[in-house]
Amino acid sequence: MYHLIRWLIRTWRSRRGAAQAQTQIQEQTPGAPTTTGEYAAGEPVTDGAAGDNAAADEPSAPARPARPAVRLVTAPPPVPPGSGGEVSGSPALSVNGLTKRFGDRVAFQDLSFEVGHGEVFGFLGPNGAGKTTTVRTLGTLFAPTSGSASVAGLPLSPRNGAEIRRRISIMPESPGLYLRLSVAENLECFADLYDAPDPRERIDRALRAVHLADRAQDPCGALSKGLRQRVALARALLSDPAVLFLDEPTAGLDPVAARDVHELIDDLRQRGVTIFLTTHRLEEAERLCDRVAILNRTLRTVGRPEELRERMFAKSLTVRTLEPLPAPDRVFVGLPAVDGWQRDADQGYVIAVSDTRIAAPAVTRALVQAGADVLSVGESRHSLEDVYLELIDTDEEASRR
Amino acid sequence: MSISRRHVRAIFRKELREYRHNGSIVWTMAVIPLVFVLPTIINVFGVAAGSVHADLLLYMLGIPALVPAVVAAYSVVGERQQGTLEPVLTTPISREEFMLGKALAALVPSLVISYGVYVVVVACIELFAHPGVAAELVRWPELLAQLLFTPLLAGWSIWVGIAISTRFGEVRVAQQLGALASFPSVLVTALIAYAVIPASLGLSIGGAVLLLLLNGLGWRVTSAAFQRERLISGTR
DSSP states (O other), X not given: OHHHHHHHHHHHHHHHHHHHXXXXXXXXXXXXXXXXXXXXTTOOSSTTOOOOOSOOSXXXXXXXXXXXXXXXXXXXXXXXXXXXXXXXXXXXXXXXXXXXXXXXXXXXXXXXXXXXXXXXXXXXXXXXXXXHHHHHHHTTSSOOSEEEEEETTEEOSGGGHHHHHHHEEEEOSSOOOOTTSBHHHHHHHHHHHXXXXXXXXXXXXXXXXXXXXXXXXXXXXXXXXXXXXXXXXXXXXXXXXXXXXXXXXXXXXXXHHHHHHHHHHHHHHHTTOEEEEEESOHHHHHHHOSEXXXXXXXXXXXXXXXXXXXXXXXXXXXXXXXXXXXXXXXXXXXXXXXXXXXXXXXXXXEEXXXXXXXXXXXXXXXXXXXXXXXXXXXXXXXXXXXXXXXXHHHHHHHHHO | OOOOHHHHHHHHHHHHHHHHHOHHHHHHHHHTTHHHHHHHHHHHHTSOTTSSOTTGGGGGGHHHHHHHHHHHHHHHXXXXXXXXXXXXXXSSOOHHHHHHHHHHHHHHHHHHHHHHHHHHHHHHHHHHSOHHHHHHHOOXXXXXXXXXXXXXXXXXXXXXXXXXXXXXXXXXXXXXXXXXXXXXXXXXXXXXXXXXXXXXXHHHHHHHHHHHHHHHHHHHHHHHHOOHHHHHHOOO
């Protein structure tokens, strides 16, 4: 009782001061110029977070030596007009040499990258690569072991923990809803926790955004997994975040529900929200993300999906003929922009080229002149999955050696 | 450190809504007082005037000591197991606000139950017990002691329960330890009620001051023990 009375008196006294502080906070632009605050190693980011040892979010990850870190600092690309938010001077996320260890186990090491305002940034990697730990660290839930970062314009530091959390939203992989409470009751709780100025309106807007306005009174326990995921997304939207972290938002969803989530991410991109998306679905990353990073404890690569493809794989043409060519060397060698060729399965040839626009017509003409029955001549397409598998397989081989 | 009333209220209201939707929590809280009511009633109605312990009704102080313990011990570990803790901790709420919301949500129903049961028992004694027994038991000092010590004992049990809840990863273990931790308080009230420890004004004031200090300390210590990283990563 004494405690309660003390708290009431203190709250009454601090009301005016708190209201002033709130006003100051609201006056700060989420994307305000970043001051790079160095983060002392081992200093807790969160309220009393101790940086304890042992398992992290992906405890099943096999312990293996992290590859030597390649520092990849890639500036966010200019986003084409109309494709969602211009990249302003200061990045929405700036990470510099960030490392997190749990005792001897490295969760991630020496991460350096930037994410521009309004960018959809994909964060890919195998299980145990440190994706979720990275999200939790940038979300101030975990204290980094070393390195520095700024999130939504604020240096990642213990002092800024609450203010960073006010500017961002994290949708964890598991929806984490109160299953006995209704959808509206869940959202009311979080609207208050985010200090949403007009909670009723915010809740309605968030529910409309995820097409759940008619399910507001349903208990969350009665919803399907896909619908729960949508409620979690609505919850993440309540604070109108400057940066939205989505951790596997389509995990376990059927294709229709996943498509709905994709459409919502597209909508958010149009509104200029910066999205940090961790996913295992490579086609999802390729379709949604302006840039992707591939993580396997250390950052393996960062870039636009097409850049990564070009960086990883030589350009090539695939040629298919009805019958094998009697003398392929005579057909392909010496053609402009053709660097070499090799036999492929099914009467095919893969032609390494330096420029497909020059090589393709030349190869076609050469085949016709050679009297070949041409079935197809096409540019070889490498997917983001090819890039991903190439990098991760390399890591696997290195770890086996 | 400033406390946001809105954050505290959000947690408090959410907890009360969960109680409302989960009948088993309410039933558990309502059944525990029987442990204290039945012996008291049997004692009161089974003895003649002059042979009853004058401080017998202080035994009812075991209710606020025991009732909130189980709920408080569930408060953090329960959210961890449900997977609802992480989303809450990603919001701007401070750990002190979170703890206060949880504590108030355990305190309010405990007070309602403790005072409610006490009023019913006193009314039964006044109406149905031998007038001499009633006059011996229902006295202002005991009524004031009940009024004062109920929130203090409940508060202490709650902070101990929440502290246990932040340290253990298993709901059953936390609840068992929470109940165990409240037994010293129950034992002391029982010893006073049965005159093993003689009740006095000095003991009352000393006990009240001690519980006040423990409550204040409980909030601080429990908040300090609440570490986001450890709770989410599951490390000890």
